[in-house]
Amino acid sequence: MKFVEYGEIVENIKIGANAYKMTIVLPKISAEAKPGQFVNVYTGLGEMILPRPISINEYDAEKGTLAIIYQVSGKGSEYFTTLPVGTEVRCVGPLGNGFMIDNEIKKNIIVGGGIGLPPLVELIKHLDGENHVFIGSRTTPILVERLEELGAKVHIATDDGSVGFKGNVVQLLDEVKPEGGMIYSCGPKVMLKYLAKWAMENNIPCQVSLEERMACGIGACVGCAIKIQKKGESDWQHLKVCKDGPVFFGDEVIWDE
Amino acid sequence: MSNVNTAVKICGVEMKNPVTTASGTFGSGREFSEFVDLSKLGAVTVKGVAAEPWKGNNAPRIAETYGGMLNSVGLQNPGADYFIENDIPFLRQFDTKIIVNICGHTIEEYCAVAEKLSDADVDMFELNISCPNVKEGGITFGTVPAMAEKVVSEVRKYCKKPLIVKLTPNVTDITEIAKAVVAGGADAVSLINTLLGMRIDINKRQPVLANKVGGFSGPAIKPVAVRMVYQVGKAVDVPIIGMGGIATWEDAIEFIMAGATGVAVGSANFANPFATVEVAEGIERYMRENNIKDLSEIRGIID
Numbered sequence: 250m251k252f253v254e255y256g257e258i259v260e261n262i263k264i265g266a267n268a269y270k271m272t273i274v275l276p277k278i279s280a281e282a283k284p285g286q287f288v289n290v291y292t293g294l295g296e297m298i299l300p301r302p303i304s305i306n307e308y309d310a311e312k313g314t315l316a317i318i319y320q321v322s323g324k325g326s327e328y329f330t331t332l333p334v335g336t337e338v339r340c341v342g343p344l345g346n347g348f349m350i351d352n353e354i355k356k357n358i359i360v361g362g363g364i365g366l367p368p369l370v371e372l373i374k375h376l377d378g379e380n381h382v383f384i385g386s387r388t389t390p391i392l393v394e395r396l397e398e399l400g401a402k403v404h405i406a407t408d409d410g411s412v413g414f415k416g417n418v419v420q421l422l423d424e425v426k427p428e429g430g431m432i433y434s435c436g437p438k439v440m441l442k443y444l445a446k447w448a449m450e451n452n453i454p455c456q457v458s459l460e461e462r463m464a465c466g467i468g469a470c471v472g473c474a475i476k477i478q479k480k481g482e483s484d485w486q487h488l489k490v491c492k493d494g495p496v497f498f499g500d501e502v503i504w505d506e
Numbered sequence: 507m508s509n510v511n512t513a514v515k516i517c518g519v520e521m522k523n524p525v526t527t528a529s530g531t532f533g534s535g536r537e538f539s540e541f542v543d544l545s546k547l548g549a550v551t552v553k554g555v556a557a558e559p560w561k562g563n564n565a566p567r568i569a570e571t572y573g574g575m576l577n578s579v580g581l582q583n584p585g586a587d588y589f590i591e592n593d594i595p596f597l598r599q600f601d602t603k604i605i606v607n608i609c610g611h612t613i614e615e616y617c618a619v620a621e622k623l624s625d626a627d628v629d630m631f632e633l634n635i636s637c638p639n640v641k642e643g644g645i646t647f648g649t650v651p652a653m654a655e656k657v658v659s660e661v662r663k664y665c666k667k668p669l670i671v672k673l674t675p676n677v678t679d680i681t682e683i684a685k686a687v688v689a690g691g692a693d694a695v696s697l698i699n700t701l702l703g704m705r706i707d708i709n710k711r712q713p714v715l716a717n718k719v720g721g722f723s724g725p726a727i728k729p730v731a732v733r734m735v736y737q738v739g740k741a742v743d744v745p746i747i748g749m750g751g752i753a754t755w756e757d758a759i760e761f762i763m764a765g766a767t768g769v770a771v772g773s774a775n776f777a778n779p780f781a782t783v784e785v786a787e788g789i790e791r792y793m794r795e796n797n798i799k800d801l802s803e804i805r806g807i808i809d
Contacts, residue, residue: 298777462568469533472568
């Protein structure tokens with residue numbers, strides 16, 4: 250069940266170089282949400298007609314609140330940074346299917362790149378096994394303390410070497426050689442592409458949460474196409490990131506372009 | 507409170523109100539039915555259906571623009587058989603009319619889909635001869651009067667239901683195309699389809715859309731659409747379904763005054779999932795407040 254909800258912003262703060270956290274009162278959406286799902290947030294401005302699809306960082310069904318973490322990457326996200334606490338924003342959600350959680354697995358490998366990290370925070374609250382989080386970031390990453398607070402063992406790779414391993418997160422995985430029964434990941438497409446390859450070489454199933462430009466977020470516009478070749482099928486098909494995903498198995502994604 | 511009659515008739519098909527959806531912005535109605543009671547709409551115009559499944563264009567397919575958007579979906583659709591089996595029974599649960607939008611790359615493909623759907627339980631056909639996305643397809647037919655007339659007259663042979671032809675605005679004189687499709691046997695026309703547009707990412711120094719160009723829609727195009735509905739209304743004597751940037755009931759009334767019998771809500775569905783119903787309710791309110799008993803009183807009132 251999806252809801253259109255007008256929620257009051259109760260927090261909108263800068264948490265990193267280019268990242269903001271917004272907490273919104275959304276009782277219906279937060280009661281229904283699952284890890285890895287996203288919400289559409291509308292600017293309400295005539296010149297920006299499309300909703301911004303943003304992954305859910307954490308939700309609290311009891312308090313009826315939901316947090317998103319967004320990167321300032323354009324006019325819409327820039328506008329969001331200006332919204333004071335108390336502002337009402339229209340949201341639609343929860344959207345997408347979220348991660349496929351397998352709690353038979355004793356050891357999970359969780360990989361987040363940049364602004365792909367936020368949805369993995371809610372995810373690890375729902376995973377029973379040991380959680381090994383690998384973060385890839387340009388520079389000092391966000392959310393490390395929160396992940397550790399939730400009991401995760403955190404490994405960090407930064408492009409500039411400011412924290413942890415200097416290099417990318419797949420190189421870090423090569424170095425650490427973690428064992429695990431499932432990889433849960435979210436991040437830039439190029440990172441996920443090499444991660445999926447690493448996962449196949451190491452024979453670990455790998456869930457990747459993707460993003461694509463979308464208009465509706467509910468499967469109607471067919472804008473957010475991703476090439477998927479399901480196991481056992483002879484040809485690829487264009488599936489919708491919003492409705493069929495955003496989480497897919499890495500070995501079913503055709504990583505062209 | 508006076509009684510008002512919001513119903514309109516298009517080629518003998520009665521819609522409870524003039525509001526429908528612009529093809530491609532509302533899927534098959536299923537997705538939006540979580541937010542909108544489809545029975546409150548005059549008709550649902552479904553996403554383009556081809557004889558066989560189409561894979562569509564590469565992503566990115568969507569780009570936002572000031573007051574609008576570009577799309578280059580490329581008419582991805584699961585084909586006529588899927589539509590007949592899944593979407594018609596779904597839509598028939600609601601008290602609304604079904605307009606099936608059909609597309610093809612060639613006259614043969616257009617005829618093939620019309621033939622496959624000839625006995626299907628739909629109320630009207632909308633022929634897409636204007637989508638700017640498909641190579642060798644829509645754009646060629648919809649921009650040359652003789653070709654437009656030809657494809658309409660061929661498809662007409664397989665169509666047992668009223669045939670609406672959807673016109674592209676990407677022409678020098680839309681009235682010439684309108685006259686040609688009416689000569690070919692169109693029972694009604696719908697306009698406008700998207701305007702061909704482009705956006706460039708100045709950091710990457712490349713087009714935002716994988717297809718480079720795409721269809722421009724949204725509130726920003728409304729004045730162009732109103733003008734074309736007005737011109738076509740003066741040029742041909744068939745009902746018009748007006749669309750292009752309709753986001754509010756006020757927009758819809760403008761189109762009706764310009765000459766439209768039906769009005770379609772398109773990109774506004776993305777900005778506001780309730781847009782269709784809000785437009786329908788607003789029209790009714792406007793009729794009450796202005797003591798308009800039937801929309802024919804204001805339809806095409808602009809000289």
